[in-house]
Amino acid sequence: MYLDIVIKIVVGLLALMTVIRILGKKELAQLTPYDVIYTLVLGGILEESIFDEKVKISHFLLAITTWALLIFLIEKATKKWDPIRVLLKGEPVKLISDGKLDMKKFNKNHLEMEQLRSALRKQGVFSLREVKDLFLEPGGDLTINKYIQYEPIKNGDFPTKATDQDPTVLLIDEGVVKEDILTYIGKDKKWLLTKLSEQGFTDIKKIAYCEWSETEGLFVRSY
Structure with a gap:
């Protein structure tokens, strides 16, 4: 029993190292959702197999080998055919x-x-x-x-004048006015409507994004 557990752990470690090798040298932030799924499923196979006496080493080897082979084939396919790469990896x-x-x-x-x-x-x-x-x-x-x-x-750029900028706040999010933010900055909806009309915006529902800062004023983007 103990020997089986040791063998499974060793094989699992080797399999995990193989999968990481197949995926290439990537930082965690560079992993796609499918890369994460590969490693999670492999970890699940390893976890379920180590302490389950019903799972023989031969079964464990078959599962690990099959999974590693599938990953290898998918990675090769994504490199060779763009439609498959876009489907599985995204763009x-x-x-x-x-x-x-x-x-x-x-x-x-x-x-x-x-x-x-x-x-x-x-x-x-x-x-x-x-x-x-x-x-x-x-x-x-x-x-x-x-x-x-x-x-x-x-180097070589010499600004004539530099000024600090205040942080921005989001006032309109996809056509919805953030009343709590207006209150926070000491303004009201009437003030906002006046400022928007000065820039030619009369319908809030048509505004996708509106931010404001004390130094820069309103920045608006419509749909």
Whole structure:
């Protein structure tokens, strides 16, 4: 019994190392949902098999070998045929193009505005006005192309004047006014409607995104 457990653990470790080798040298953030499924299922097979005396070593070897072979074939197929790669691995989705939001793609990928703002802040972007193009990668990461005026200063660039910017708050999220945020910043809906009308927006339902900061004012994107 004890020998079987030891053998299963050793075989399981070797199988896990093989799967990781097949998947290639990726960081955790680069793993696609299917890569995670591969390792989770393998871990489940290992966990269920180690302490179950009814599962013989031969059965365990067959399961591990079959699973590793399937992963290998799928990885080869995704490299050889693009349609299969797109189906299983996914492809980058362009959510923002030249500053314009594609709300159909936002909704298709179940991405909420607050989720987006949180992900942007982690990359040092505190306003959507900085973003020219935005891609959602297959692994769930965001890739950002900023407008040139918001890019970091490089050698040879000498700005004439630099000012601090206040953090932004989300006032309208897909046609819905965030009343609690308005209260938080000491404003009301009447103030918001006035500011929107000054920019030519009269129907809140047609606004996909609206943020505000003390230094920059309103930034609005319609559907």
